[in-house]
Amino acid sequence: MLDSTQFTSMLKCILHLFLIVLVAYPAYSQQDKLVLNLFKEPAALFKSYKFFIQEVEDKRNIPGANLGKVIAFGKEVPVMLPGKAEKELYDYWSFAAPKKEQNYLPLYVTIKEFSINEKRVAPNKVTGDMKLTLKFRWYRNMQPVELTTFQTSATFSRPEQTFDYEKLVKQLLDQSMTHFHKWMTSNAGKNPALAKGILLVFKELNAASDDDTVFYSPKRPLVWDDFKGRSGRPGSRNAAAVFTSFSYEGNSYPKDDKLIVEIGLKVFMVKSMSWGRPESRNASTLRHEQIHFDITRLVVEKFKDQLRKADLTVEDYDSEIQYQFLEAFRQMNYDQEAYDGETGHGLDAGAQAAWDKKVAAQIAQVYQVQ
Secondary structure, eight states: OOOHHHHHHHHHHHHHHHHHHHHHHHHHHHTTOEEOOOOOOSSOSOSSOSEEEEEEEEOSSSOSSEEEEEEETTEEEEEEOSSOHHHHHHHHHHHHSOOOOTTSEEEEEEEEEEEEEEEEEETTEEEEEEEEEEEEEEEETTEEEEEEEEEEEEEEEEOSSOOOHHHHHHHHHHHHHHHHHHHHHHHTTTOGGGOOEEEEEEEEOOOOOOSSEEEOOTTSOOOGGGOOSOSSOTTOOOSEEOOEEEEEEEEEEEETTEEEEEEEEEEEEEGGGOEEOGGGOSHHHHHHHHHHHHHHHHHHHHHHHHHHHSOOOSSSHHHHHHHHHHHHHHHHHHHHHHHHHHHTTTTOHHHHHHHHHHHHHHHHHHHHHO
């Protein structure tokens, strides 16, 4: 039979062993994997920035929380994040660059590669590498716009002891956002990929008239010397004819958060294709032909108005401009035919006077506004 002293000593020993079992079991379960916690620093990465993290997506071959395998607790164990990589990185970066303004760029980040792997190469010697590849984009008019890619890796060699993986991971994650911040800063106002919309700028190109061309100007009306073509085309009963047309030159460049689309417009008449019968070269006939020139100029204003109303996108503004240009050409032909039809090619004095007054007022308004 045990005395009280022996019983007490034996009970203490049993309790001690029981506590060892209780403590050792959870410690063993933690040693089956290494979980990296990306603790957020109290200070943000940047003093000024113009983007925020809209979404992070994990496009690795095996998405999730796992990052690879490392040497820890004296053996090879999986290393992972507390949750899925897309959520952990979204939370970490959103803390570093929170959304402050509605007009900030909504940034989408794709994880292409994110891994940590180690191996024991000798007693008390471990080598490892960490890889991180990210793609950055945003959506403009519901279309993805690729921006830049960040790709880096770090290799290291260490003794087999406690290692601060969290510090290394955070350094690479911070580098990735710093990379994008610098890219955006250096490309702002230079790269069309960052343009949020289009700003149309129209310019009237009034080149000096040459031997065969007269460019439109309200201060330079047509004169009979401008009509150099052979008088009276076969089968034509008209007293005169003027060949007028218009063209445009396009140029685009980014500025601030807009893509400037500059459209230079030329309105002209071709001397060698314009003619007048000798017996019809009088002031009233010349005035009739001048209004043909004015109508072409007014059609250019309609072309500009249609472009202002059009839904121009950075991705495909040029095709819309070309379409509206062709439509304006059709409108020009229609207006010219309507003018000749209503005035009887200038023979109906009353109709001619009405057109003269209407067109003159419209031309005056165009140049008054400009």
